[in-house]
Amino acid sequence: MCMAKVTLNKDGTPRKKGSGRKKGSISLIEIPLSELIAKLDADAVVTVGRKWHEENFKKVVDVPTPVEQNVSSTEQKIQEKIAFKLTKFN
């Protein structure tokens, strides 16, 4: 006989049967962005879904490996300016 898989709560006790979100039951709704813009100012904090945020704002992009140019570290250092002060006496 096949037993149903028991899900445990954080304190180790078995999760009560039937608890949790039912399929299709979502607490999010869709509204036009213009409604939000009209209601909120530019600095307002808006709660968004983590997954949605990751998908839209934290996309992993391929960062091209910098091509090694034929410039030695010594040559790079030359670009830094030496601080000096020139005084002319009359």
Next chain:
Amino acid sequence: MEVPFAELFGQDRVKRRLSFYLDAFKKTSTCPFLLMVGAKGLGKTEFARQFASHLKNRDGGYRPFLELNCSTIRNLEQFFDQIYIPLIMESEITVLFDEAHELPRDVTNAFLTIFNTEKDDYVNFRWQDGEHPFDFKKQTFLFATTEPDKLFAPLKDRLTTIAFEDYNTDALAQILNVQLEEISFDEKALHELALTTRGNARDCVKLAKEVYKYCQVKNKTIFTEKDFADFCFVTGINPLGVNDIERKVLTILRREGQASLQELSAKTGLSRTALQRDVELHLMKLNFIKIDGKRHITRAGSNYIDATEGT
């Protein structure tokens, strides 16, 4: 006739030596490679600038003076590209390498060759297929450092050291007087003010600005002993220039009787090095503490805390 260093107070030994080198320069057109050594605020750069202002070119005009901050020099190539070729080569000029202990190693090594002039006043330094002439009748090189121990010893051997001393109270009082000509000082108040600058000319100039502000706020043209006490109270300056951390160390030592460096470090939150370098030196100089493994407050230190308590 213009007297060299007439505008600068104190450092009489330094003045004598530099005046001698100025006289020698008039006859020989050369100057030793001088290394100004001393704590910060003692006037190394100012004396170098004044010295340079008296060096004349062969056509009678005054030489320009180039001050370089050595901590910004990264390597020899950068030095030749940015400084030597555009500003020094073929020019008559005085160059000061300030904070010379920060010179990078390859520049230091090149200087060992360039400033090795036992016979001639001319060195042709060959580097990277190029020739870099140094004519010491046209170019004068000065160095300054607060940390001579960090200067590469063979380079230091090629330089002539001019040691700067702490300013005495009279010289500091003169500096204050000159900076604050419009204020008349009670002699004792001026003396007490000078003592708070801890022998440091730069601090003295900074203090003069504070005193000026105080006199403006209080609408005063005469500064008395009473004003000194009030000035210390409002600005938080302690007599003898003891700062708040040093005062805290004295207070701890008086309460505890004695303490190890580690204990002082734990109680003040300062590192052992900072305590030794910045705090204990001044307190020992004032004879306020003594160290025999443990740190102890002296009678003078204890009296100081009594006298300044509540200020």
